Amino acid sequence: MHHHMHDHGAGSSPWETLLPAAAVILFAAAYLLLADRARHRNPVQGWGCRRTASFLTGCSLLAVALLPPLAPFAHGDFRGHMAQHMLIGMYAPLALVLGAPVTLLLRTLPTARARALTGVLHSRPARALAHPVTALVLSTGTLAVLYFTPLYNATMNQPVLHWLMHAHFLLSGCLFVWVIAGPDPAPARPGVPTRLVVLGIAVAAHATISQLIYGGFLIDIHAPIGQVQGGAEIMYYGGDIAELLLAAALVATWRPARNRQHGADRPLPSGVAGTVAG
Template identity: 35%
Template sequence: MDHSGHGDGMTMDLPPFTLGRGLEFSPDPFFLTGSLIALVLYGWAVLRLRRRGDSWPAARPVLFTLGVLSVAFVTCTKLDDYGMVMFSVHMVQHMVISMLSPILLLLGAPVTLTLRALPSAGRGRKGPRELLVALLHSRYMRVVTHPVFTIPLFIASLYALYFTPIFDFLMGSKVGHVSMMVHFLMVGLVFFWPIMGVDPGPHRPGYVMRMLELFAGMPFHAFFGIALMMATEPMIGTYANPPASLGIDALTDQNAAGGIAWAFSEIPSVLVLLALVFQWYKSEQRTARRADRAADRDGDKELEAYNAYLASLQARGR
Protein backbone atom coordinates (compact mmCIF):
# COMPACT_ATOMS: atom_id res chain seq x y z
CA MET A 1 0.00 0.00 0.00
CA ASP A 2 1.30 3.47 -0.85
CA HIS A 3 1.73 5.64 2.24
CA SER A 4 3.48 8.47 0.45
CA GLY A 5 2.99 11.86 1.97
CA HIS A 6 2.56 15.17 0.29
CA GLY A 7 5.15 17.06 2.29
CA ASP A 8 8.92 17.24 1.89
CA GLY A 9 9.48 13.50 1.61
CA MET A 10 8.05 10.08 1.99
CA THR A 11 5.73 9.52 4.92
CA MET A 12 7.50 6.17 5.49
CA ASP A 13 10.63 8.08 6.64
CA LEU A 14 8.86 10.21 9.24
CA PRO A 15 10.68 10.46 12.58
CA PRO A 16 8.84 9.76 15.87
CA PHE A 17 5.82 12.03 16.28
CA THR A 18 6.03 15.14 18.45
CA LEU A 19 3.59 18.04 18.65
CA GLY A 20 6.21 20.39 17.21
CA ARG A 21 6.74 18.16 14.18
CA GLY A 22 3.00 17.69 13.75
CA LEU A 23 2.40 21.43 13.53
CA GLU A 24 4.97 22.02 10.78
CA PHE A 25 3.48 23.47 7.60
CA SER A 26 2.89 20.78 4.96
CA PRO A 27 0.16 22.09 2.66
CA ASP A 28 -2.30 19.92 0.83
CA PRO A 29 -3.09 21.82 -2.41
CA PHE A 30 -6.79 20.92 -2.40
CA PHE A 31 -7.53 21.96 1.19
CA LEU A 32 -5.20 24.97 1.14
CA THR A 33 -6.89 26.31 -1.99
CA GLY A 34 -10.36 25.57 -0.62
CA SER A 35 -9.60 27.26 2.70
CA LEU A 36 -8.28 30.42 1.04
CA ILE A 37 -11.27 30.62 -1.32
CA ALA A 38 -13.70 30.17 1.59
CA LEU A 39 -12.07 32.99 3.57
CA VAL A 40 -11.94 35.34 0.57
CA LEU A 41 -15.59 34.75 -0.38
CA TYR A 42 -16.79 35.16 3.20
CA GLY A 43 -14.78 38.37 3.60
CA TRP A 44 -16.13 39.73 0.30
CA ALA A 45 -19.71 39.03 1.38
CA VAL A 46 -19.25 40.78 4.75
CA LEU A 47 -17.68 43.83 3.04
CA ARG A 48 -20.55 43.94 0.54
CA LEU A 49 -23.08 44.06 3.37
CA ARG A 50 -21.24 46.78 5.26
CA ARG A 51 -20.71 48.94 2.19
CA ARG A 52 -24.46 49.18 1.70
CA GLY A 53 -25.00 49.92 5.40
CA ASP A 54 -26.14 46.50 6.60
CA SER A 55 -24.83 45.04 9.82
CA TRP A 56 -23.34 41.60 10.38
CA PRO A 57 -22.55 40.25 13.88
CA ALA A 58 -18.83 40.53 14.58
CA ALA A 59 -18.63 37.10 16.17
CA ARG A 60 -19.70 35.28 13.02
CA PRO A 61 -16.63 36.07 10.87
CA VAL A 62 -14.41 35.08 13.80
CA LEU A 63 -16.17 31.74 14.23
CA PHE A 64 -16.17 31.01 10.49
CA THR A 65 -12.46 31.85 10.25
CA LEU A 66 -11.71 29.53 13.16
CA GLY A 67 -13.68 26.81 11.37
CA VAL A 68 -11.67 27.22 8.17
CA LEU A 69 -8.40 27.34 10.11
CA SER A 70 -9.33 24.15 11.96
CA VAL A 71 -9.73 22.39 8.60
CA ALA A 72 -6.38 23.73 7.43
CA PHE A 73 -4.82 22.75 10.77
CA VAL A 74 -5.44 19.03 10.22
CA THR A 75 -4.91 18.95 6.44
CA CYS A 76 -2.11 21.44 5.76
CA THR A 77 0.36 20.48 8.48
CA LYS A 78 2.49 17.43 9.16
CA LEU A 79 -0.54 16.03 11.00
CA ASP A 80 -1.77 14.97 7.58
CA ASP A 81 1.51 13.18 6.86
CA TYR A 82 1.58 11.42 10.21
CA GLY A 83 -2.12 10.60 9.85
CA MET A 84 -1.25 8.36 6.92
CA VAL A 85 0.74 5.99 9.18
CA MET A 86 -0.50 6.69 12.74
CA PHE A 87 -4.10 5.80 13.63
CA SER A 88 -4.11 8.16 16.63
CA VAL A 89 -3.11 11.18 14.54
CA HIS A 90 -5.62 10.26 11.85
CA MET A 91 -8.33 10.09 14.51
CA VAL A 92 -7.47 13.64 15.62
CA GLN A 93 -7.92 14.71 12.00
CA HIS A 94 -11.24 12.89 11.74
CA MET A 95 -12.66 14.28 14.98
CA VAL A 96 -11.65 17.87 14.24
CA ILE A 97 -12.83 17.96 10.63
CA SER A 98 -16.12 16.14 11.28
CA MET A 99 -17.16 17.44 14.71
CA LEU A 100 -15.38 20.72 15.49
CA SER A 101 -14.90 22.39 12.10
CA PRO A 102 -18.59 22.02 11.01
CA ILE A 103 -19.86 23.59 14.25
CA LEU A 104 -17.57 26.61 13.90
CA LEU A 105 -18.37 27.01 10.19
CA LEU A 106 -22.13 26.82 10.80
CA LEU A 107 -21.95 29.35 13.65
CA GLY A 108 -20.54 31.72 11.03
CA ALA A 109 -23.92 31.49 9.20
CA PRO A 110 -22.42 31.25 5.68
CA VAL A 111 -25.75 30.47 3.98
CA THR A 112 -27.49 33.47 5.56
CA LEU A 113 -24.56 35.68 4.60
CA THR A 114 -24.62 34.42 1.01
CA LEU A 115 -28.36 35.06 0.67
CA ARG A 116 -27.95 38.60 1.97
CA ALA A 117 -24.88 39.39 -0.12
CA LEU A 118 -26.01 38.04 -3.49
CA PRO A 119 -28.11 40.45 -5.55
CA SER A 120 -31.60 39.52 -6.68
CA ALA A 121 -31.86 38.69 -10.37
CA GLY A 122 -35.22 40.44 -10.67
CA ARG A 123 -38.75 39.25 -11.32
CA GLY A 124 -38.99 36.21 -13.56
CA ARG A 125 -35.23 35.71 -13.72
CA LYS A 126 -32.93 33.25 -11.98
CA GLY A 127 -29.52 34.19 -10.71
CA PRO A 128 -27.17 32.60 -8.12
CA ARG A 129 -29.35 33.79 -5.24
CA GLU A 130 -32.53 32.33 -6.73
CA LEU A 131 -30.79 29.03 -7.46
CA LEU A 132 -29.55 28.84 -3.86
CA VAL A 133 -33.06 29.49 -2.53
CA ALA A 134 -34.44 26.79 -4.84
CA LEU A 135 -31.81 24.35 -3.59
CA LEU A 136 -32.64 25.11 0.05
CA HIS A 137 -36.31 24.34 -0.63
CA SER A 138 -35.65 21.29 -2.80
CA ARG A 139 -36.69 17.73 -1.98
CA TYR A 140 -33.02 16.74 -2.05
CA MET A 141 -32.20 19.11 0.82
CA ARG A 142 -35.23 17.96 2.78
CA VAL A 143 -33.92 14.39 2.57
CA VAL A 144 -30.22 14.96 3.29
CA THR A 145 -30.90 17.23 6.29
CA HIS A 146 -33.61 15.07 7.86
CA PRO A 147 -32.59 13.28 11.09
CA VAL A 148 -33.73 9.94 9.63
CA PHE A 149 -30.92 10.42 7.10
CA THR A 150 -28.29 12.41 9.01
CA ILE A 151 -28.10 10.31 12.18
CA PRO A 152 -27.57 6.95 10.39
CA LEU A 153 -25.08 8.64 8.04
CA PHE A 154 -23.18 10.04 11.01
CA ILE A 155 -23.01 6.59 12.60
CA ALA A 156 -22.21 4.74 9.37
CA SER A 157 -19.28 7.08 8.72
CA LEU A 158 -17.60 5.41 11.68
CA TYR A 159 -18.60 1.75 11.61
CA ALA A 160 -19.08 1.16 7.87
CA LEU A 161 -15.87 3.00 7.05
CA TYR A 162 -13.40 1.72 9.63
CA PHE A 163 -14.71 -1.81 10.12
CA THR A 164 -14.85 -2.69 6.42
CA PRO A 165 -12.22 -2.72 3.63
CA ILE A 166 -13.45 0.72 2.47
CA PHE A 167 -11.02 2.58 4.73
CA ASP A 168 -7.94 0.69 3.53
CA PHE A 169 -9.03 1.20 -0.08
CA LEU A 170 -9.40 4.97 0.36
CA MET A 171 -6.11 5.28 2.23
CA GLY A 172 -4.37 3.57 -0.69
CA SER A 173 -4.38 6.72 -2.83
CA LYS A 174 -4.09 10.46 -2.47
CA VAL A 175 -7.46 11.02 -4.14
CA GLY A 176 -9.09 8.51 -1.81
CA HIS A 177 -7.58 10.14 1.27
CA VAL A 178 -8.73 13.63 0.24
CA SER A 179 -12.18 12.30 -0.66
CA MET A 180 -12.48 10.71 2.78
CA MET A 181 -11.60 14.00 4.52
CA VAL A 182 -14.15 15.86 2.39
CA HIS A 183 -16.70 13.21 3.32
CA PHE A 184 -15.99 13.68 7.03
CA LEU A 185 -16.50 17.44 6.68
CA MET A 186 -19.73 17.14 4.68
CA VAL A 187 -21.21 14.55 7.07
CA GLY A 188 -20.50 16.87 9.97
CA LEU A 189 -22.10 19.81 8.17
CA VAL A 190 -25.34 18.01 7.27
CA PHE A 191 -25.57 16.48 10.77
CA PHE A 192 -25.09 19.72 12.71
CA TRP A 193 -26.85 22.10 10.27
CA PRO A 194 -30.44 21.42 11.42
CA ILE A 195 -29.30 21.17 15.04
CA MET A 196 -27.47 24.51 15.10
CA GLY A 197 -30.38 26.30 13.41
CA VAL A 198 -28.36 29.41 12.50
CA ASP A 199 -28.81 29.20 8.73
CA PRO A 200 -32.16 28.65 6.99
CA GLY A 201 -32.92 25.08 6.04
CA PRO A 202 -35.75 22.66 5.27
CA HIS A 203 -35.92 21.35 8.87
CA ARG A 204 -36.25 23.64 11.87
CA PRO A 205 -37.21 21.48 14.87
CA GLY A 206 -37.77 22.96 18.32
CA TYR A 207 -34.90 23.33 20.76
CA VAL A 208 -35.75 20.20 22.74
CA MET A 209 -35.90 18.13 19.55
CA ARG A 210 -32.56 19.54 18.43
CA MET A 211 -30.98 18.43 21.68
CA LEU A 212 -32.44 14.95 21.24
CA GLU A 213 -31.02 14.79 17.71
CA LEU A 214 -27.63 15.86 19.04
CA PHE A 215 -27.47 13.17 21.69
CA ALA A 216 -28.98 10.44 19.49
CA GLY A 217 -25.72 9.81 17.68
CA MET A 218 -23.25 10.39 20.51
CA PRO A 219 -23.58 7.00 22.29
CA PHE A 220 -22.68 5.22 19.04
CA HIS A 221 -19.68 7.51 18.76
CA ALA A 222 -18.57 6.59 22.27
CA PHE A 223 -19.09 2.86 21.61
CA PHE A 224 -16.89 3.12 18.52
CA GLY A 225 -14.07 4.59 20.59
CA ILE A 226 -14.50 1.96 23.32
CA ALA A 227 -14.39 -0.83 20.71
CA LEU A 228 -11.01 0.42 19.51
CA MET A 229 -9.72 0.80 23.06
CA MET A 230 -10.75 -2.73 24.06
CA ALA A 231 -9.47 -4.49 20.93
CA THR A 232 -6.69 -7.03 21.52
CA GLU A 233 -5.27 -6.81 17.99
CA PRO A 234 -5.00 -4.16 15.26
CA MET A 235 -8.32 -3.79 13.45
CA ILE A 236 -7.31 -1.50 10.57
CA GLY A 237 -4.97 -2.90 7.93
CA THR A 238 -3.51 0.48 7.04
CA TYR A 239 -2.12 0.93 10.55
CA ALA A 240 -1.32 -2.70 11.39
CA ASN A 241 2.40 -2.34 10.57
CA PRO A 242 3.61 1.21 11.34
CA PRO A 243 7.06 2.19 10.01
CA ALA A 244 9.89 1.29 12.36
CA SER A 245 11.13 4.91 12.25
CA LEU A 246 8.08 5.98 14.29
CA GLY A 247 8.96 3.74 17.20
CA ILE A 248 5.30 2.92 18.03
CA ASP A 249 3.27 -0.20 18.67
CA ALA A 250 0.24 -0.65 16.40
CA LEU A 251 -2.10 -1.84 19.16
CA THR A 252 -1.06 0.89 21.59
CA ASP A 253 -1.58 3.50 18.86
CA GLN A 254 -5.01 2.02 18.06
CA ASN A 255 -6.01 2.17 21.72
CA ALA A 256 -4.95 5.83 21.76
CA ALA A 257 -7.09 6.43 18.64
CA GLY A 258 -10.07 4.90 20.43
CA GLY A 259 -9.51 7.12 23.45
CA ILE A 260 -9.41 10.18 21.22
CA ALA A 261 -12.67 9.18 19.49
CA TRP A 262 -14.37 8.49 22.83
CA ALA A 263 -13.20 11.69 24.53
CA PHE A 264 -13.80 13.94 21.54
CA SER A 265 -17.48 13.04 21.31
CA GLU A 266 -18.06 15.02 24.52
CA ILE A 267 -16.45 18.29 23.39
CA PRO A 268 -18.73 19.10 20.42
CA SER A 269 -21.77 18.04 22.45
CA VAL A 270 -20.96 20.64 25.10
CA LEU A 271 -20.26 23.33 22.49
CA VAL A 272 -23.50 22.69 20.61
CA LEU A 273 -25.50 22.47 23.84
CA LEU A 274 -24.16 25.84 24.98
CA ALA A 275 -24.98 27.36 21.58
CA LEU A 276 -28.51 25.93 21.69
CA VAL A 277 -29.15 27.21 25.22
CA PHE A 278 -27.92 30.67 24.17
CA GLN A 279 -30.11 30.63 21.04
CA TRP A 280 -33.08 29.50 23.11
CA TYR A 281 -32.50 32.32 25.59
CA LYS A 282 -32.24 34.92 22.80
CA SER A 283 -35.40 33.52 21.16
CA GLU A 284 -37.33 33.79 24.43
CA GLN A 285 -36.11 37.36 24.84
CA ARG A 286 -37.31 38.29 21.35
CA THR A 287 -40.68 36.65 22.02
CA ALA A 288 -41.02 38.56 25.28
CA ARG A 289 -40.15 41.86 23.57
CA ARG A 290 -42.75 41.24 20.86
CA ALA A 291 -45.35 40.44 23.52
CA ASP A 292 -44.47 43.65 25.39
CA ARG A 293 -44.80 45.72 22.21
CA ALA A 294 -48.14 44.09 21.44
CA ALA A 295 -49.33 44.80 24.98
CA ASP A 296 -48.21 48.42 24.66
CA ARG A 297 -50.13 48.79 21.41
CA ASP A 298 -53.23 47.24 22.98
CA GLY A 299 -52.88 49.57 25.94
CA ASP A 300 -52.60 52.59 23.65
CA LYS A 301 -55.76 51.53 21.80
CA GLU A 302 -57.65 51.14 25.06
CA LEU A 303 -56.48 54.59 26.20
CA GLU A 304 -57.51 56.14 22.89
CA ALA A 305 -60.93 54.48 23.15
CA TYR A 306 -61.35 55.73 26.73
CA ASN A 307 -60.37 59.28 25.75
CA ALA A 308 -62.80 59.15 22.86
CA TYR A 309 -65.52 57.99 25.28
CA LEU A 310 -64.77 60.88 27.62
CA ALA A 311 -64.83 63.28 24.74
CA SER A 312 -68.25 61.99 23.66
CA LEU A 313 -69.61 62.43 27.18
CA GLN A 314 -68.31 65.98 27.28
CA ALA A 315 -69.90 66.74 23.91
CA ARG A 316 -73.28 65.45 25.15
CA GLY A 317 -73.00 67.60 28.26
CA ARG A 318 -72.58 70.68 26.12
Protein backbone atom coordinates in the same frame (compact mmCIF):
# COMPACT_ATOMS: atom_id res chain seq x y z
CA MET B 1 -7.16 -7.55 13.16
CA HIS B 2 -5.40 -4.32 13.93
CA HIS B 3 -1.86 -5.41 14.65
CA HIS B 4 -0.31 -4.73 11.23
CA MET B 5 1.35 -1.47 10.39
CA HIS B 6 -0.10 0.14 7.30
CA ASP B 7 2.19 1.09 4.45
CA HIS B 8 1.00 4.62 3.93
CA GLY B 9 3.87 5.83 1.80
CA ALA B 10 6.29 8.30 3.31
CA GLY B 11 6.78 10.54 0.30
CA SER B 12 4.07 13.10 -0.13
CA SER B 13 3.74 15.49 -3.04
CA PRO B 14 4.04 19.25 -2.47
CA TRP B 15 0.58 19.48 -4.05
CA GLU B 16 -0.83 17.66 -1.03
CA THR B 17 0.14 20.74 0.98
CA LEU B 18 -0.36 23.49 -1.59
CA LEU B 19 -3.84 22.52 -2.76
CA PRO B 20 -5.45 22.27 0.71
CA ALA B 21 -3.74 25.53 1.76
CA ALA B 22 -5.00 27.32 -1.36
CA ALA B 23 -8.52 25.91 -0.89
CA VAL B 24 -8.73 27.06 2.74
CA ILE B 25 -7.39 30.53 1.86
CA LEU B 26 -9.91 30.90 -0.98
CA PHE B 27 -12.71 29.70 1.30
CA ALA B 28 -11.85 32.32 3.93
CA ALA B 29 -11.30 35.06 1.34
CA ALA B 30 -14.69 34.41 -0.27
CA TYR B 31 -16.43 34.72 3.09
CA LEU B 32 -14.57 37.95 3.93
CA LEU B 33 -15.47 39.39 0.52
CA LEU B 34 -19.17 38.60 1.04
CA ALA B 35 -19.07 39.99 4.60
CA ASP B 36 -17.58 43.23 3.28
CA ARG B 37 -20.26 43.39 0.60
CA ALA B 38 -22.96 42.86 3.23
CA ARG B 39 -21.55 45.74 5.28
CA HIS B 40 -21.54 48.05 2.25
CA ARG B 41 -25.10 47.11 1.29
CA ASN B 42 -26.41 47.77 4.77
CA PRO B 43 -23.96 49.89 6.81
CA VAL B 44 -26.40 50.15 9.73
CA GLN B 45 -26.98 46.43 10.16
CA GLY B 46 -23.58 45.34 8.82
CA TRP B 47 -22.39 41.80 9.44
CA GLY B 48 -21.54 40.45 12.88
CA CYS B 49 -17.89 40.19 13.84
CA ARG B 50 -18.66 37.06 15.87
CA ARG B 51 -19.99 35.33 12.77
CA THR B 52 -16.87 36.25 10.83
CA ALA B 53 -14.57 35.17 13.67
CA SER B 54 -16.39 31.85 13.92
CA PHE B 55 -16.07 31.10 10.20
CA LEU B 56 -12.39 32.06 10.14
CA THR B 57 -11.83 29.82 13.18
CA GLY B 58 -13.35 26.96 11.20
CA CYS B 59 -11.01 27.69 8.28
CA SER B 60 -8.06 27.73 10.67
CA LEU B 61 -9.07 24.34 12.12
CA LEU B 62 -9.27 22.93 8.59
CA ALA B 63 -5.79 24.28 7.89
CA VAL B 64 -4.42 22.62 11.04
CA ALA B 65 -6.02 19.33 10.01
CA LEU B 66 -4.94 19.31 6.36
CA LEU B 67 -1.43 20.80 6.58
CA PRO B 68 1.85 19.76 8.25
CA PRO B 69 2.66 18.69 10.85
CA LEU B 70 -0.68 16.93 11.47
CA ALA B 71 -1.41 15.76 7.90
CA PRO B 72 1.79 13.71 7.45
CA PHE B 73 1.41 12.32 10.98
CA ALA B 74 -2.19 11.33 10.26
CA HIS B 75 -1.07 9.50 7.14
CA GLY B 76 1.12 7.11 9.12
CA ASP B 77 -0.43 6.94 12.59
CA PHE B 78 -4.03 6.09 13.51
CA ARG B 79 -3.93 8.57 16.39
CA GLY B 80 -3.09 11.34 13.95
CA HIS B 81 -5.88 10.16 11.66
CA MET B 82 -8.39 10.37 14.50
CA ALA B 83 -7.23 13.85 15.55
CA GLN B 84 -7.58 14.91 11.93
CA HIS B 85 -11.04 13.33 11.76
CA MET B 86 -12.15 15.23 14.88
CA LEU B 87 -11.01 18.55 13.43
CA ILE B 88 -12.44 18.03 9.93
CA GLY B 89 -15.65 16.27 10.92
CA MET B 90 -16.68 17.93 14.19
CA TYR B 91 -14.78 21.05 15.28
CA ALA B 92 -14.33 22.84 11.94
CA PRO B 93 -17.98 22.23 10.88
CA LEU B 94 -19.26 23.69 14.15
CA ALA B 95 -17.26 26.90 13.69
CA LEU B 96 -18.03 27.15 9.95
CA VAL B 97 -21.79 26.67 10.31
CA LEU B 98 -22.02 29.12 13.21
CA GLY B 99 -20.59 31.66 10.78
CA ALA B 100 -24.02 31.56 9.03
CA PRO B 101 -22.69 31.38 5.44
CA VAL B 102 -26.15 30.76 3.91
CA THR B 103 -27.58 33.87 5.58
CA LEU B 104 -24.58 35.82 4.30
CA LEU B 105 -25.25 34.54 0.78
CA LEU B 106 -28.92 35.52 1.03
CA ARG B 107 -27.89 39.04 2.02
CA THR B 108 -25.40 39.53 -0.79
CA LEU B 109 -26.81 37.64 -3.80
CA PRO B 110 -28.94 39.48 -6.37
CA THR B 111 -32.66 39.07 -5.71
CA ALA B 112 -33.24 36.46 -8.42
CA ARG B 113 -30.39 34.27 -7.20
CA ALA B 114 -31.42 34.69 -3.58
CA ARG B 115 -34.92 33.51 -4.51
CA ALA B 116 -33.38 30.55 -6.34
CA LEU B 117 -31.33 29.62 -3.25
CA THR B 118 -34.46 29.88 -1.09
CA GLY B 119 -36.23 27.62 -3.55
CA VAL B 120 -33.45 25.05 -3.23
CA LEU B 121 -33.82 25.15 0.55
CA HIS B 122 -37.56 24.52 0.16
CA SER B 123 -37.08 21.65 -2.30
CA ARG B 124 -37.98 18.06 -1.47
CA PRO B 125 -34.35 16.79 -1.74
CA ALA B 126 -33.22 19.52 0.68
CA ARG B 127 -35.95 18.56 3.14
CA ALA B 128 -34.89 14.91 2.97
CA LEU B 129 -31.21 15.78 3.36
CA ALA B 130 -31.91 18.18 6.24
CA HIS B 131 -33.91 15.62 8.21
CA PRO B 132 -32.13 14.95 11.53
CA VAL B 133 -32.11 11.18 10.96
CA THR B 134 -30.47 11.63 7.54
CA ALA B 135 -27.84 13.92 9.03
CA LEU B 136 -27.25 11.47 11.89
CA VAL B 137 -26.76 8.50 9.54
CA LEU B 138 -24.43 10.42 7.21
CA SER B 139 -22.28 11.91 9.98
CA THR B 140 -22.18 9.24 12.70
CA GLY B 141 -23.57 6.11 11.07
CA THR B 142 -20.94 6.06 8.35
CA LEU B 143 -18.20 5.80 10.99
CA ALA B 144 -19.19 2.17 11.50
CA VAL B 145 -18.84 1.57 7.76
CA LEU B 146 -15.41 3.20 7.76
CA TYR B 147 -13.90 1.35 10.71
CA PHE B 148 -15.76 -1.98 10.69
CA THR B 149 -15.07 -2.74 7.00
CA PRO B 150 -11.87 -2.64 4.89
CA LEU B 151 -12.77 0.91 3.80
CA TYR B 152 -10.42 2.70 6.23
CA ASN B 153 -7.44 0.63 5.06
CA ALA B 154 -8.38 1.33 1.44
CA THR B 155 -8.47 5.09 2.07
CA MET B 156 -4.96 4.94 3.47
CA ASN B 157 -3.65 3.36 0.26
CA GLN B 158 -5.71 5.26 -2.32
CA PRO B 159 -5.23 9.07 -2.39
CA VAL B 160 -8.58 9.64 -4.14
CA LEU B 161 -10.45 7.67 -1.47
CA HIS B 162 -8.44 9.49 1.20
CA TRP B 163 -9.60 12.91 -0.03
CA LEU B 164 -13.15 11.69 -0.56
CA MET B 165 -13.13 10.58 3.08
CA HIS B 166 -12.04 14.08 4.15
CA ALA B 167 -14.78 15.65 2.00
CA HIS B 168 -17.38 13.34 3.52
CA PHE B 169 -16.24 14.13 7.07
CA LEU B 170 -16.48 17.87 6.39
CA LEU B 171 -19.78 17.92 4.50
CA SER B 172 -21.60 15.45 6.75
CA GLY B 173 -20.29 17.29 9.82
CA CYS B 174 -21.55 20.62 8.46
CA LEU B 175 -24.90 19.03 7.63
CA PHE B 176 -25.31 17.69 11.16
CA VAL B 177 -24.38 21.00 12.82
CA TRP B 178 -26.72 22.89 10.44
CA VAL B 179 -29.65 20.61 11.24
CA ILE B 180 -29.03 20.58 14.99
CA ALA B 181 -27.92 24.13 15.82
CA GLY B 182 -27.26 26.13 12.65
CA PRO B 183 -28.27 29.81 12.67
CA ASP B 184 -29.01 29.58 8.94
CA PRO B 185 -32.57 28.84 7.76
CA ALA B 186 -33.30 25.13 7.26
CA PRO B 187 -36.36 23.37 5.81
CA ALA B 188 -38.74 21.91 8.39
CA ARG B 189 -36.22 22.02 11.23
CA PRO B 190 -37.80 20.18 14.19
CA GLY B 191 -38.17 21.65 17.66
CA VAL B 192 -35.38 21.79 20.21
CA PRO B 193 -36.48 18.64 22.15
CA THR B 194 -36.31 16.54 18.97
CA ARG B 195 -32.89 17.91 18.08
CA LEU B 196 -31.63 17.23 21.59
CA VAL B 197 -32.80 13.59 21.29
CA VAL B 198 -30.97 13.22 17.95
CA LEU B 199 -27.86 14.77 19.47
CA GLY B 200 -28.11 12.35 22.40
CA ILE B 201 -28.29 9.40 19.99
CA ALA B 202 -25.20 10.74 18.20
CA VAL B 203 -23.34 10.98 21.52
CA ALA B 204 -24.24 7.39 22.42
CA ALA B 205 -23.35 6.05 18.96
CA HIS B 206 -20.04 7.92 18.93
CA ALA B 207 -19.14 6.57 22.38
CA THR B 208 -20.10 3.01 21.41
CA ILE B 209 -18.04 3.05 18.22
CA SER B 210 -14.99 4.46 20.04
CA GLN B 211 -15.29 1.80 22.76
CA LEU B 212 -15.52 -0.97 20.17
CA ILE B 213 -12.42 0.40 18.46
CA TYR B 214 -10.57 0.55 21.79
CA GLY B 215 -11.48 -3.05 22.58
CA GLY B 216 -10.66 -4.28 19.09
CA PHE B 217 -14.19 -5.61 18.50
CA LEU B 218 -15.56 -5.82 14.93
CA ILE B 219 -12.96 -3.39 13.60
CA ASP B 220 -10.80 -3.74 10.49
CA ILE B 221 -7.96 -1.27 11.11
CA HIS B 222 -4.42 -2.19 10.10
CA ALA B 223 -2.38 -0.37 12.74
CA PRO B 224 -0.52 -1.25 15.97
CA ILE B 225 -2.74 -1.86 18.99
CA GLY B 226 -1.31 1.14 20.85
CA GLN B 227 -2.19 3.46 17.98
CA VAL B 228 -5.70 2.04 17.68
CA GLN B 229 -6.40 2.43 21.39
CA GLY B 230 -4.92 5.93 21.42
CA GLY B 231 -7.08 6.88 18.45
CA ALA B 232 -10.15 5.47 20.18
CA GLU B 233 -9.45 7.61 23.25
CA ILE B 234 -9.11 10.72 21.05
CA MET B 235 -12.43 9.84 19.42
CA TYR B 236 -14.15 9.23 22.76
CA TYR B 237 -13.03 12.35 24.62
CA GLY B 238 -12.73 14.62 21.57
CA GLY B 239 -16.22 13.63 20.45
CA ASP B 240 -17.66 14.34 23.89
CA ILE B 241 -16.21 17.85 23.93
CA ALA B 242 -17.39 18.61 20.38
CA GLU B 243 -20.91 17.37 21.14
CA LEU B 244 -21.07 19.43 24.34
CA LEU B 245 -20.09 22.50 22.30
CA LEU B 246 -22.80 21.63 19.78
CA ALA B 247 -25.36 21.31 22.59
CA ALA B 248 -24.27 24.72 23.90
CA ALA B 249 -24.66 26.17 20.39
CA LEU B 250 -28.16 24.70 20.17
CA VAL B 251 -29.16 26.42 23.40
CA ALA B 252 -27.43 29.68 22.40
CA THR B 253 -29.08 29.86 18.96
CA TRP B 254 -32.53 28.80 20.16
CA ARG B 255 -35.16 31.46 19.66
CA PRO B 256 -38.26 30.38 21.64
CA ALA B 257 -40.61 32.75 19.80
CA ARG B 258 -39.60 31.33 16.43
CA ASN B 259 -39.46 27.79 17.78
CA ARG B 260 -43.15 27.93 18.73
CA GLN B 261 -44.09 28.56 15.11
CA HIS B 262 -44.80 24.95 14.10
CA GLY B 263 -41.59 23.84 15.77
CA ALA B 264 -39.42 24.81 12.86
CA ASP B 265 -37.14 27.50 11.52
CA ARG B 266 -38.29 28.03 7.95
CA PRO B 267 -36.14 29.25 5.06
CA LEU B 268 -36.58 32.96 4.58
CA PRO B 269 -37.84 34.51 1.36
CA SER B 270 -35.12 36.58 -0.26
CA GLY B 271 -37.08 39.75 0.35
CA VAL B 272 -36.70 39.38 4.10
CA ALA B 273 -33.29 37.73 4.13
CA GLY B 274 -31.69 40.95 5.25
CA THR B 275 -33.64 40.89 8.49
CA VAL B 276 -31.75 37.86 9.76
CA ALA B 277 -29.43 38.81 12.57
CA GLY B 278 -25.76 38.85 11.65
